[in-house]
Amino acid sequence: MSLAYMPGFGNDFETESLPGALPQGQNSPQRCSYGLYAEQLSGSPFTAPRGTNERSWLYRIRPSVRHTTDFRAIDRPHWKSAPNQEAGVLSLGQRRWDPTLYPDAEMHFVDAMHTMTVAGDAVGQVGMATHVYALNADMEDDYFFNADGELLIVPQEGALRIFTEMGIIDVAPLEIAVLPRGMMFKVMRGDGVERARGYVCENYGAKFTLPERGPIGANCLANPRDFKTPVAAYEDKESTCLVHIKWCGSFYVTPIGHSPLDVIAWHGNYAPYKYDLTTFSPVGAILFDHPDPSIFTVLTAPSGEAGTANIDFVIFPPRWLVAEHSFRPPWYHRNIMSEFMGLIEGQYDAKEEGFLPGGMSLHNMMMPHGPDHDAFEKASTVDLKPVKLSDTMAFMFETRFPQMVTRYAADLETLQPGYAECWKGIERKFDGTPEAGGWSGAK
Numbered sequence: 001m002s003l004a005y006m007p008g009f010g011n012d013f014e015t016e017s018l019p020g021a022l023p024q025g026q027n028s029p030q031r032c033s034y035g036l037y038a039e040q041l042s043g044s045p046f047t048a049p050r051g052t053n054e055r056s057w058l059y060r061i062r063p064s065v066r067h068t069t070d071f072r073a074i075d076r077p078h079w080k081s082a083p084n085q086e087a088g089v090l091s092l093g094q095r096r097w098d099p100t101l102y103p104d105a106e107m108h109f110v111d112a113m114h115t116m117t118v119a120g121d122a123v124g125q126v127g128m129a130t131h132v133y134a135l136n137a138d139m140e141d142d143y144f145f146n147a148d149g150e151l152l153i154v155p156q157e158g159a160l161r162i163f164t165e166m167g168i169i170d171v172a173p174l175e176i177a178v179l180p181r182g183m184m185f186k187v188m189r190g191d192g193v194e195r196a197r198g199y200v201c202e203n204y205g206a207k208f209t210l211p212e213r214g215p216i217g218a219n220c221l222a223n224p225r226d227f228k229t230p231v232a233a234y235e236d237k238e239s240t241c242l243v244h245i246k247w248c249g250s251f252y253v254t255p256i257g258h259s260p261l262d263v264i265a266w267h268g269n270y271a272p273y274k275y276d277l278t279t280f281s282p283v284g285a286i287l288f289d290h291p292d293p294s295i296f297t298v299l300t301a302p303s304g305e306a307g308t309a310n311i312d313f314v315i316f317p318p319r320w321l322v323a324e325h326s327f328r329p330p331w332y333h334r335n336i337m338s339e340f341m342g343l344i345e346g347q348y349d350a351k352e353e354g355f356l357p358g359g360m361s362l363h364n365m366m367m368p369h370g371p372d373h374d375a376f377e378k379a380s381t382v383d384l385k386p387v388k389l390s391d392t393m394a395f396m397f398e399t400r401f402p403q404m405v406t407r408y409a410a411d412l413e414t415l416q417p418g419y420a421e422c423w424k425g426i427e428r429k430f431d432g433t434p435e436a437g438g439w440s441g442a443k
Contacts, residue, residue, distance in 0.1 A: 003168055005228035005274070009210055015167070015232040016059075016265035027057045036264055037063040041165075043180055043207065043270040054180075054207070056268025058165065061236065067184070067243060067260035071252040074244075076110075080406050081148060081249035082118035082127050082204070091117075091405045094367055098414040099156075099358025100197050106137040109160075109187035110144050110244055113200065117340055117362060117403035120310075122148045122204045122249050126303070127401050128311050129204075130340045132360070134197040139186035143260050144244040149204040151179045152299070152313060154395060156344050156358050158196025161188040164272045165263045167230025173198075173344055174393060176313075177274045178208060178299075184243070184260045185272075197358060199342045201397045205310035208299040216283055222298045226279040229271050235261040277344075277393060282319045288326045293396065308400050312337075316348065316394040322386045329379050332370030338403045339363045339396050346392030350375050354422060361419070365402045373425035 016022040036059040043054035112135040120127010159172035164185040171177040237259040245252045301311040329350045342360045352374035363369040
């Protein structure tokens with residue numbers, strides 16, 4: 001099945017699966033075509049400024065009041081929400097994990113979600129959570145929506161097909177998908193995929209948008225035309241289905257007798273989308289030093305404080321390193337932001353070993369981190385010719401808030417207990433003479 005998409009970020013789109021299903025000139029006619037129901041889905045307060053006002057009009061077989069009936073609370077012990085500080089779990093320090101293991105039992109996307117860290121407050125709609133998934137089954141008659149936040153999905157292994165109310169998205173490793181808060185969907189494995197794994201950022205706060213480019217100007221980084229929104233598609237199924245809901249950190253299910261993915265047409269700017277990470281155009285230093293990692297921001301979720309992100313989604317893609325008389329990998333640093341990092345493929349240039357595709361690390365607020373011993377020694381002595389970093393893709397979910405480690409993450413068998421040993425070999429080099437150092441000023 002070949003899918004179609006509409007290009008652009010934050011555009012006002014319109015699309016229909018059946019001719020004439022989309023009203024023209026008004027949103028809510030007295031009678032909709034095909035006997036459809038008109039319904040508005042709002043992602044912002046009604047009176048939000050035009051630049052942040054988000055809503056879409058959906059024309060569907062049944063209004064969504066028929067998709068949620070009797071709620072029954074259920075337990076999902078591995079999906080946590082902020083605030084969540086579990087007794088005996090220390091979030092202070094630096095941590096790294098090997099790739100997530102696949103389950104033995106059948107597990108679909110929602111069942112497979114396991115929380116690594118949380119920050120902020122889901123009910124207060126600020127902060128985030130990081131999750132991992134490793135699945136081997138499809139959501140055939142199961143559907144889900146998250147009232148607590150939007151979901152940024154980062155596949156690492158195995159493609160996914162995400163069927164949403166507003167269309168179908170195929171997303172593979174080196175791509176991402178973003179599902180708005182409150183959007184109903186189900187996740188299937190891609191064609192020929194037996195199992196899939198990846199990372200998810202649950203954004204409780206203001207939705208993701210493109211970062212300001214500032215002096216960079218109108219082009220580069222993530223260009224709006226490379227974001228793709230699906231065309232309308234629907235599922236007309238009359239059978240027993242189960243809708244799963246996350247609301248204020250708790251989980252519920254409601255049985256219905258039909259599919260809730262019944263939107264025939266829609267228009268608006270509140271919609272899911274995908275993005276190909278290989279279309280990111282990096283900008284960097286072309287003489288000496290290198291800028292901080294914010295230069296690699298794909299998406300940002302703003303906070304109430306200008307220039308301070310609730311979340312930044314940052315990538316480290318293939319790129320040229322050309323800086324003269326400079327230490328080229330990321331420097332040693334401490335940061336007011338908290339950094340959860342994952343590796344999709346290849347090797348990350350600040351770590352010579354131990355950081356594997358499918359793995360992840362956490363460097364919490366003000367915790368020092370940087371190149372391991374071997375990476376430092378190599379970068380300090382290598383001949384500084386232009387070098388291209390190829391076949392690599394790392395990413396970071398970065399937030400202003402401290403990330404609290406869950407009991408699940410703390411007890412994972414994939415946790416590397418000796419991670420901090422990667423800096424153990426870094427020893428004193430100071431001997432009080434200028435000759436011990438290197439370049440000491442502009443030339």
